[in-house]
Amino acid sequence: MKIDYVITGMDTGGAETQVVSLLLELKRRGHDVRLISLTPPVDLTLPLINHAIPVISLEMTTKLSLPLAAIKLVKCIKAHSPDIVHGHMFHANILIRLIRPFIGNTPLICTAHSVREGGRLRDCAYRLTNHFSDMNTVVSNAARSRFVNDKVFPENKTLTVYNCVDTEHFTPLERDKNKKFRWVAVGRLVDVKNHSILLKAMEELPDSELLIIGEGNQRESLQNYIDSHGLTERVTLCGKKDDVVYDYQHADGFVLTSDYEGFALVVAEAMACGLPVVSTRCGGPSEIMGDDESIGKQIPTNNVRELADAMLTVEQTKYEIRVINGKKARTRIINLFSIHKIVTTWEDLYQALQKKRSYK
Template structure:
C-alpha cells in the first residue's frame, strides 16, 4: 500500500510525533510511505530515513495557490492508495486537492476540540463530503466538532493516538542525573511539564499555581519545563515577576523526554484545551504520576478524576499538585501501576496502527 501523510508542519509537538510514529509503523508493516508537510522547519522526523519528507511551502496567504498546486503535483506523481491528512490546514487543503486530481482514499484527522473559530468550522462542514472518513483523537473532541457544526451527526469517529511503548517506558538511574542538572538534593520534589510555549498550554496559569504552592507548602520542589515557543519571553517575565527564579527552570527543547518523565516525581499538564493529551499518556507509560486539567480528551487518557482539575484554575492546580506530591509511597505506586495498565490496554501504537490499517482498507 502507498500511503501519503499530509500534516501542517513537523515542529516539536504531539500531533507531529504521532504522524511520524505512525509513518514508521506503517513502513515497518511493508507499506510505502511519504510525508508532505505544509510549512516550517523539520524538528520532528520519522526514524526511517527511507520515508521521504516533502515540503509543500505554504508560508503565507500569498503562497496558498502555489502550495495547492505543489500538493496537487505531489499527489498526481505519487498516486497514493491512501492520503491521511492531519490538523486543520492540511485537512482542508488536502480535501480541495480532490477537486483537481483523482486520489485514493482520503482520511482527515483533527487533533483537538479547538481547531479554530467559526470560519474554520464552516470550512470543515462545507468540505466534509470530500473526505472518505473524518476522525478526531478523543471522544470529547469528536463531540465538540459535532456541537460546533463542523461535521454532521455521526460524521466523525474517534481513533486515539498511539504511543510507541518501546520509546516511552521507565528508564532507571535517571534521577541522579536530573538532580545534578537541576542542582538539587535528593529531598527535592521534581515537577515536570512538557510542551510548546503557546496559549493552549497555559504556562502562565501553571506558574501562578507554582507561586501559590511556594507560599503554602513546606516541600522543597523544582518545576522543570521542557519546550520552547513564541511565549518564551512572556514566561521568563512572569517567572521574574513572581520571584520563581529558584523554583522554575526552562530546559528548552529536549530529546530525552522519556528520561525526564522517568526521573520526575510528578508530571503536570495545565492546558486550556487539548485534543488527546499525548504527553499525559507518555508520562503514564514512563510510570510518572500525573496531574492535569480536565480539557479535551485528557480525562479519557488519565482515567482518574482524582488527579484532574478545571482548566485556568491555578488555585485548584496548586492544591492538586501538593496533594499528589504528598501521597503515601505505596498509594502512589498502586496508582502508577493502574495508569500503566490503562496505557497498555488503550494506547499502544501497535494496536492503534492496526486500527488505521482497518480504516485504510475499508470499502
C-alpha cells in the first residue's frame, strides 16, 4: 500500500516517536510510506531519512501560512495518489479533513494522541469536520470514552488502537542491586506532567535518586525547587533525549505523575525494560499496567502522600522480587503492545477502509 502520514510537527514527544516507529515498521513490511509534516522537521526524522522514507515539510510557521500549507498538501497528496492518508495530532487532522474535497476518494484516518487535544474550540472544529473523516482512532479506551461521551467523535467511527513499543529495542539490563535506588521520569516539563509533586515526594525518600528526562517551560521553576529544598545531589534534570533506553536500563523504577494522558508510551517502554512503575490514574497508564499490582502501583492524581508511599513500597521490595515482577511487566507489553501486533492492526484497518471505499 501507498500510505501518507501527515503530522502537525516532529518535535520530541510520544506521538512523534510513535509515528516514527510505525513508519519504520510499515516500510520494513514493504509498504510505500511518506511523512508529511506541517511544520519544519527536526532531528527526530533522521531515522526515517536513514531508511529512505521521504520526509516532506509544508513549512508552516504561523497560522497565517495555513492556506498555503493546504495548497501544498493537496498537490503533494495528488502527486503521490496514496491508498491511505493518516493524520496525527489536531492541526494535521483538521487540515486533511478540510482538503478532503480536493483529493478524491482516498480514505482518511485521524488519530488523536491525547485524552484532550485542546479546549472547546478544537473539540468544535472536530465536530464540524467529522463528516470528512472515514475513521477516527484514539490511543486508549479512556481517550475514546472522552471523545465519544463529549460527542467530539461519533461512536460508530471511533476506534481504540493502542500505541506500540519496539520490544527488541526496549529490553531489560541487569542492574547492580547494591547501588542507590534510581528512579527515572520521562516527559515534557509542563504543567500537565505535574513534576512538582514528584519533587515533593523525593523529599520524603532520602535513600533514592531521580533523573527527569525532558524539556519544557517548567524547567526553571523545577530547578529552583531542587536547589532550594536540598535535592541537588539526588535529583537531576537531564534535558531532552531522543532515545532513553539507556536510562531505563540503568534505573530501578519508573514514575509518572501526569494529570491526564492519552496513552503514556513511556510507561510501556519502561515496562518493556522490566521496570516497576508508579503512575497516577490519569487515563492510558491504567490500561497499560492492568490490575496486577506486582507490575506497578497506581495512585490518585496530585497526591504527594500516596505517591511517596507507593514509591517507598517499590524501593523496599527485594531486588529478586523486582526482577520477577519486571519479567511479568515485559511479557504484558509483548503480548498487548508490541510493534508487530499493533502494526498488523493498522494494516487490517487500512485494508478494510480501502475495501469500504471501493464499494462506494
